[in-house]
Every structure is written in C-alpha cells, then in structure tokens.
Amino acid sequence: MEKDTTPGADGQSDEGPRNDHADHTHRDVSGGWLRPTVFGAMDGLVSNLGLVTGVAGSSASSRTIVISGLAGLVAGAFSMAAGEYTSVASQRELVQAELEVERRELRRHPEDELEELAEVYQSRGVEPRLAMEVARQxxxxxxKALEAHAREELGVDPTDLPSPTVAAVSSFLSFSVGAALPVLPYLLGATSLWYAVVLALAGLFACGAIVARVTARKWWFSGLRQLALGAAAAAVTYGLGVAFGVAVG
Structure with a gap:
C-alpha cells in the first residue's frame, strides 16, 4: 500500500511539522508604568471632583470654585509627588542595604551561600546534583550570584530598581491631569456643576476601563465600578457642602 504523499494528508504541511503550541503573551502583571499613572489620574479626579462638588454645594461662586479646584490640583499634585518620591526612595534604600548585606556574605562565606542557593532550587523540585551545578555556575x-540570591531571597531584581524621580514626576503629572478635569468646564466659562461632574465621571470611567488592561476584569465592569465610586464621593461631598453652607449661612 502506497503512502499518501499529498500535502496535509498526515496533518503536516510541506513546511514541516506544525507547532500546535502557538506563541502567546501575558498581561503586564506588575502594572509597569500604566498602573501608577492611571491610578494617579484617578486620585486627582476623585479628590478634586469631591472638592469642587463640596464647594459648589455650599453655593459658592464660580470664581471660588475655580480657585478652590486649582488650589486642590496644585496641593494634591505636590503631595502625591512628595509621597511617591519618599516611598520609592525609602524602598530603594532598604533594598540596596539588603543587597550590600548579601554581597558581603557572598565574599565572606561563598560556600555557605552556594549551598543555600542550591537548596532553594532543590525546594522547587530540581534534582540535587543539577541544583548544585546551576548554583555553582x-x-x-x-x-550573577548576587542577582540570583536577590531574586530568590529578597524577591527583587537588583538591575531594575524603581526610580524615585520617575515615580514622583509621573505621579505629579498624572494627578494634575486628573484633577484638572473637574475644573476645566469652569475655566471655559461654564456656570453649572453638572458639566464638571459629567466630564469627571467620564474620565473616571475611562481610567477604570484602562486599568482593566492589568486585571482580569471586563473593561466595562472596571469602568462602571470606578464611575460609581467617583459618583458616590461627589454625592457625599456635595451633601456636606450644602450642610456646611447652610450652617455657616
């Protein structure tokens, strides 16, 4: 019986065996630049939307609302930048201190550190002889030894530590953009609070939808959730503004 040599008759093409394991990509589970930038914008949106609605609820003039909104933008942006810089710088300094401890141990007790790394690989299912060989190489x-120990013991990559300056600048800019949306309608001449609320809530929905890129949620669910949270914050602060306005009046 002759073998059928027609292309594709045996499930393969003329180009060779078909690879059923197609290439694939994963979401950026660490968030990268996207997560802190989007969350910074959402912080600006929620905080300044709350400030603007609170001031508007007290029956303040449009001029007062604009001044309050711009003050909230500047103060919030600097606060976010300072907080991010301090937080990331402190984290980086702690990691660098621990890396120095590990570097010193590698110089003083290389054999002990070698066995320690091999034991880590063994605990993950690597055959003892192979684990020791990998650690030795x-x-x-x-x-490379420092990088391996840092990854296994500290859970960090010493070649990719976060930058305090980048964190501060990105937080400042993203917060400023988000906080500007509730004030923008007033700057363009609007006198009704609804323009600011609608624009800010639209921005919150967009930010929530973008955040879905680093989560397993549907974009519309993430967007609606952020919109609902922002609307709740605006409603509460508006009610407080009305109450305080009546009390002061």
Whole structure:
C-alpha cells in the first residue's frame, strides 16, 4: 500500500511539522508604568471632583470654585509627588542595604551561600546534583550570584530598581491631569456643576476601563465600578457642602 504523499494528508504541511503550541503573551502583571499613572489620574479626579462638588454645594461662586479646584490640583499634585518620591526612595534604600548585606556574605562565606542557593532550587523540585551545578555556575560570576540570591531571597531584581524621580514626576503629572478635569468646564466659562461632574465621571470611567488592561476584569465592569465610586464621593461631598453652607449661612 502506497503512502499518501499529498500535502496535509498526515496533518503536516510541506513546511514541516506544525507547532500546535502557538506563541502567546501575558498581561503586564506588575502594572509597569500604566498602573501608577492611571491610578494617579484617578486620585486627582476623585479628590478634586469631591472638592469642587463640596464647594459648589455650599453655593459658592464660580470664581471660588475655580480657585478652590486649582488650589486642590496644585496641593494634591505636590503631595502625591512628595509621597511617591519618599516611598520609592525609602524602598530603594532598604533594598540596596539588603543587597550590600548579601554581597558581603557572598565574599565572606561563598560556600555557605552556594549551598543555600542550591537548596532553594532543590525546594522547587530540581534534582540535587543539577541544583548544585546551576548554583555553582551562577557563583562563577559575583554579579550573577548576587542577582540570583536577590531574586530568590529578597524577591527583587537588583538591575531594575524603581526610580524615585520617575515615580514622583509621573505621579505629579498624572494627578494634575486628573484633577484638572473637574475644573476645566469652569475655566471655559461654564456656570453649572453638572458639566464638571459629567466630564469627571467620564474620565473616571475611562481610567477604570484602562486599568482593566492589568486585571482580569471586563473593561466595562472596571469602568462602571470606578464611575460609581467617583459618583458616590461627589454625592457625599456635595451633601456636606450644602450642610456646611447652610450652617455657616
């Protein structure tokens, strides 16, 4: 019986065996630049929307609302930037201090550190002899050894530590953009609060939808959830503004 040599008769093409394992990509589970930027914008939106609605609820003039909104934008942006810089700088300094401890141990007790790294690989299912060989090869280069120990013991990549300056600048800019939306209608001549509320809630929905890129949620669910949270904050602060306005009046 002759073998059918027609292309594709045996499930393969003339180009060779078909690879059923197609290439695939994953979401950026660490968030990268997207997460802090979008969350910074959402912070600006929610906080300044609450401020604007609270002031508007007290029956303040449009001029007062604009001044309050711009003051909230500037103060909030600087606060976010300072907080992010301090937080990231402190984290970076702590990691660097721990890396120095590990570097010193690698110099003083190389054999103990070698066995420690091998034991880590063994605990993950690697055969003991192979685990020791991998650890030994990594220890031939001091920097690779430090990187391996940092990853396994500290859970960090010493070659990719976050930058305090980048964190501060990105937080400042993203917060400013978000906080500007509730004030923008007033700057363009609007006198009704509804324009600011609608624009801010639309921005919150968009931010929530973008955040879905780093989560497993549907974009519309994430967007509606953020819109609902922003609307709740605006409603509460507006009610407080009305109450305070009546009390002061």
């Amino acid at each position: 990594l220890h031939e280069d001091p920097e």
